[in-house]
Amino acid sequence: MKKVVVLVSALLAAGNVAAETQQGSFMLGGALGFDTSNFADEIEDELGAGFDAEDDGSAIGTDIYLGYTFGGASSIRMGYRTFGEQSGEVSFGGAALGDYSVEVDGLYFAGDLMLPLSDTAFVGGTLGLQNWDGESTTRTAMGTLKGKSDGRDFFYGVRGKFLFNEKSAGLVVGYTLYRFEDEYGEELEYDSFSIGLEGYFR
Numbered sequence: 001m002k003k004v005v006v007l008v009s010a011l012l013a014a015g016n017v018a019a020e021t022q023q024g025s026f027m028l029g030g031a032l033g034f035d036t037s038n039f040a041d042e043i044e045d046e047l048g049a050g051f052d053a054e055d056d057g058s059a060i061g062t063d064i065y066l067g068y069t070f071g072g073a074s075s076i077r078m079g080y081r082t083f084g085e086q087s088g089e090v091s092f093g094g095a096a097l098g099d100y101s102v103e104v105d106g107l108y109f110a111g112d113l114m115l116p117l118s119d120t121a122f123v124g125g126t127l128g129l130q131n132w133d134g135e136s137t138t139r140t141a142m143g144t145l146k147g148k149s150d151g152r153d154f155f156y157g158v159r160g161k162f163l164f165n166e167k168s169a170g171l172v173v174g175y176t177l178y179r180f181e182d183e184y185g186e187e188l189e190y191d192s193f194s195i196g197l198e199g200y201f202r
Contacts, residue, residue, distance in 0.1 A: 023202070024070040029077070031172065031196025033061040035084040038189045039102050039136075043090060052091050053100070059084025061192070065110075069200060073114040073122040073161045073170070080107055081130065083178075083190055098140035104180070104188070106132040106150075112159050120163040128155050132180050134188065149182035161198075170198040 040053035047053075065079025087101040110128025117123055133150045157176030164171065178190040 024068055025200040025202040027067050027069050027075060027077070027198050027200050029063075029065050029067070029079075029172065029196055029198035031063040031174075031194045033063055033081075033084065033176075033192040033194040034058045035061045035086070035190050035192045037083075037086045037102070037191075038187075039086045039100070040088055042186065042188070043100065047090070051097075053088055054091070055086060055088035059086060063194065063196065071114070072116055073112075073163065074124070075112045075114075076110075077112070078107070078109050081105060083192075098138060100136065100138045102134060102136040102188070104132050104134040104190075106130060108155075110155075112161075114159065114161055120167065122161045122163075124159055124161075126155075126157045126159050126174065126176060129153070130155050130178060130180070134180070134182075149184075149186070151180055151182055153178070153180050155179070157192075168200055170200070172196045172198055 036058040037055075040055040043053040044051055061084040062082045063079055065077045067075045067077025067079075069075045082105040083103070085101055085103050087099065089099045090097045108128050108130040110126055112124060112126050114122040114124035129152060131150075131152050134148065136147045138145045155176055155178045157174055159172065159174040162171045163169070172195070174194045176192045176194065178192065180188045180190075182188075
C-alpha cells in the first residue's frame with residue numbers, strides 16, 4: 001500500500017499545474033512490447049561454472065489500458081501487461097541438458113508526464129507500479145519442473161507521443177525498465193521497447 005501512496009502522490013504533484021491549464025479526456029490504448037529479460041543470466045549464476053543458458057532473444061508482449069489525459073498529452077492509466085515469453089536452452093560443456101521458459105503478466109497503474117516539442121509531438125517519462133505473476137518451466141530428461149512467484153514493483157521509462165486525426169488519436173513509442181523481486185530476493189529484469197496507439201474521448 002505504501003508504494004501505491006508514493007506513486008499517486010508523485011503523479012498528482014507533477015500533473016497538478018498542467019491539469020488546470022488544459023482540457024482532459026478519457027483514453028483507450030494498446031501497445032506491443034518487444035521484451036528482453038535477464039532470466040538466462042540468472043540461470044547461469046545459479047548453476048555455476050560450465051553451464052551455459054542460451055536465450056531465444058526478445059519476444060512480443062501486449063499492453064491494454066484505460067486512462068485519462070491532461071495537460072496536452074500527460075496521462076494517468078491502468079492496464080494489463082503480458083510480457084513476451086522468455087525461453088531458451090541450457091547446456092554443459094556443449095551438451096544440451098534441457099530448455100526453459102518464463103511467463104509474466106499482471107495489472108499495473110502508471111502516470112506519464114509529457115512535455116511538448118510542438119503542437120502534436122510530446123516527449124516525457126513514465127513511472128508506474130506493476131503487480132506481477134510469474135511462472136517458470138524447466139524441462140530435462142528427468143521431467144518437467146514448474147515454479148511460481150509474484151510481487152509488486154515500480155517501473156520507469158521514457159515515452160514519446162505523436163497526435164494525429166485532429167488530436168483524437170496518438171502514436172506512442174517508449175522504452176521501459178522493469179525489475180521484479182520475489183519473496184526470496186531473486187530478481188527478474190525486463191527491457192522493453194514498445195509501440196502502440198491511443199484514442200481520446202472528450
